[in-house]
Every structure is written in structure tokens, then in C-alpha cells.
Amino acid sequence: MKKILFPAFILLLIASCTNNHPKQEPTARQENTTGRIMVPQFNADSAYRYVAEQVAFGPRVPGSAAQQLTAKYLAEKLKSFGATVTEQEFSARAYNHEILSGINIIGSYAPEKKKRILLAAHWDSRPYADHDANPEFHRTPIDGANDGASGVGVLLEIARIIQPQLPETGIDIIFFDLEDYGPPEDTQNEDAGEFWGLGSQYWAKNPHQFNYRAAYGILLDMVGAPDAVFPMEGFSLYYAPHIVRKVYDRARSLGYENYFPQQQGTYVNDDHLYVNKYANIPMIDIIHQDPDSKNNAFFEHWHTINDNLEAIDRAPLQVVGEVLLHVIYNE
Numbered sequence: 001m002k003k004i005l006f007p008a009f010i011l012l013l014i015a016s017c018t019n020n021h022p023k024q025e026p027t028a029r030q031e032n033t034t035g036r037i038m039v040p041q042f043n044a045d046s047a048y049r050y051v052a053e054q055v056a057f058g059p060r061v062p063g064s065a066a067q068q069l070t071a072k073y074l075a076e077k078l079k080s081f082g083a084t085v086t087e088q089e090f091s092a093r094a095y096n097h098e099i100l101s102g103i104n105i106i107g108s109y110a111p112e113k114k115k116r117i118l119l120a121a122h123w124d125s126r127p128y129a130d131h132d133a134n135p136e137f138h139r140t141p142i143d144g145a146n147d148g149a150s151g152v153g154v155l156l157e158i159a160r161i162i163q164p165q166l167p168e169t170g171i172d173i174i175f176f177d178l179e180d181y182g183p184p185e186d187t188q189n190e191d192a193g194e195f196w197g198l199g200s201q202y203w204a205k206n207p208h209q210f211n212y213r214a215a216y217g218i219l220l221d222m223v224g225a226p227d228a229v230f231p232m233e234g235f236s237l238y239y240a241p242h243i244v245r246k247v248y249d250r251a252r253s254l255g256y257e258n259y260f261p262q263q264q265g266t267y268v269n270d271d272h273l274y275v276n277k278y279a280n281i282p283m284i285d286i287i288h289q290d291p292d293s294k295n296n297a298f299f300e301h302w303h304t305i306n307d308n309l310e311a312i313d314r315a316p317l318q319v320v321g322e323v324l325l326h327v328i329y330n331e
């Protein structure tokens with residue numbers, strides 16, 4: 001994903017920034033605020049394990065053995081958690097005219113239900129550590145423990161725990177391939193935009209089911225850093241303000257406003273943009289942005305070789321997983 005340059009970080013609703021006081025520790029909770037609906041309990045240890053298992057395959061870049069093995073792993077995991085799985089193979093042209101092979105992996109629950117929620121993350125990792133402090137690594141593929149694997153880990157854990165008692169709404173979990181194959185930083189120009197999100201662009205124009213519709217979508221990206229904070233992303237506010245409101249209100253009611261501040265972030269070219277543009281499904285992006293970061297307003301190890309498992313923290317995985325579960329079980 002890539003940041004798009006727009007006016008950055010305007011305080012939206014609350015004058016005082018909530019990042020100044022310590023974060024509330026996530027707590028496992030089962031009861032729902034209404035007291036009526038039982039929301040299953042998210043397990044961050046399990047989500048963490050799914051992050052570690054992806055990273056262990058090595059960088060998930062197109063044409064690699066790691067890509068094939070991870071695709072198989074993700075499809076088998078979803079099947080073992082009771083999902084109906086579609087593996088969508090596709091080709092896409094990269095910024096350098098190379099033709100890449102990608103695999104989007106879709107796990108569906110209660111496919112017969114009309115009202116559906118789409119949950120997604122990208123499972124590929126960036127082929128270039130082009131923001132590393134050391135220029136020697138600028139063409140080295142990264143582990144992508146946070147940038148990619150963290151969101152997938154949270155969604156695999158959600159797949160595991162919703163199975164025994166599914167929510168009222170149908171759920172589709174999509175793991176997009178080839179999100180992060182955009183041009184290296186030193187070759188980027190104004191037209192670089194359409195070369196990010198190749199898997200989501202393909203899916204949005206060729207959904208896995210004819211006439212596929214979802215009421216809305218939620219994308220996760222970079223949700224595993226210890227200092228994770230998710231200001232409201234710009235395209236999410238533009239295309240799906242009601243979903244932003246729904247999710248951030250739910251987060252606040254759970255006591256997680258410090259992770260989900262009522263504050264506007266930047267505009268990020270990520271998979272949700274193409275789902276909004278081409279599939280007309282309102283989709284938001286829960287993505288770590290940090291206005292004080294020296295690394296392009298993302299987390300400190302973004303697109304560096306240090307985006308590895310050591311930099312993953314269970315606490316934000318827990319928070320994001322819990323918020324998502326409370327949103328989907330309250331529909």
C-alpha cells in the first residue's frame with residue numbers, strides 16, 4: 001500500500017489527541033454490551049501463531065515456492081474451519097510489464113445468506129525493502145509479518161471461532177494476493193497508483209460469484225505493531241463513512257478508543273480502494289498510521305527488512321479481532 005498525498009491528520013471530532021495517555025490493555029470479554037448476543041472470544045495467541053506460520057514460509061512474493069505453499073496453507077486452514085473455499089487464480093501486469101501469477105483465496109460462511117459482510121487482508125509480502133535505512137536491501141523481499149500476515153492472522157482466528165455459532169450475517173473472508181507489488185520507491189512516478197492492489201483489482205472486477213454483493217467490507221492491514229493506532233483512513237471516510245462510524249463507535253464502546261481514535265488519517269492506496277471503486281461495495285481500511293512516524297506516516301518498520309515476527313505484538317491483534325467480532329455479531 002502507498003500513502004496518497006492529501007492534507008494529513010486533521011482532527012475530526014475530538015480536539016484533544018487521545019494518544020497522550022496510556023492505552024487500555026485489551027481484555028478478553030465474552031458478553032456483549034447489549035447483554036443479549038454472545039460474542040465468541042478472540043484468542044490473540046492463536047492469531048499470533050497464524051502470523052508466525054505464514055512468516056515461516058518466507059517472503060510471499062509471486063513466483064516463489066513460499067507463494068504456493070502459503071496459498072495451500074491458507075486454503076486448508078479455511079477449509080478446516082468450515083468455510084467454503086474458492087481459490088481464484090489470475091494474472092496481472094506489473095509496473096515493469098512482467099506478467100505475475102496471483103491467487104486470491106476466499107472463505108465463505110453461510111453462502112446462501114443474502115446479507116453478507118466481507119472481511120479482507122492481503123497475504124502477499126512486499127518484494128522490495130525499499131524503505132530500509134540500508135540501500136543494499138532496497139530490492140530484498142520482506143517477511144511482511146505486520147504488512148500482510150498480521151491481518152490474515154486475525155482473520156484466520158476469526159474463521160476458527162465463528163464456526164461453532166455463526167453470526168446472523170453471511171461472512172466472506174478474502175485474502176488478496178499481489179497487493180504490495182507496486183514499483184520500488186526510487187522508480188515511482190505519478191502513475192504508480194494502479195500497480196498496487198492487483199489482486200483486489202482483479203477480484204473487484206471478477207468476483208468469485210456472479211453478482212456477488214456484500215452490505216459492506218472491512219480491510220485489515222498492519223494491525224500487529226506494539227504501538228498500533230488506527231486513525232480513520234481517508235478513502236474509508238469518503239466511500240463508507242457510515243461503516244467507519246459503526247466500527248469506531250463499537251471500538252469506543254469496548255474501551256478501545258486509544259487504538260481507534262476519532263481522528264482522520266491520510267488517504268492510503270490499499271485493497272479497499274478497488275473494492276469501493278470497481279465492486280461498489282462500501283469498504284473501510286483499518287490500517288496503522290502514525291503522523292509522527294519518520295517512515296512515510298506508517299509504522300516504523302514499514303517496507304523494511306525489520307518487518308518481521310519480532311516486531312509483532314499480541315495486544316493490537318486482540319483489540320482488532322474483538323472489535324471485528326463485536327461488529328459482525330451485532331448485525
Ligand SMILES: [Zn+2]
Nearest residue numbers: 001126147180
Ligand atoms: Zn506494504
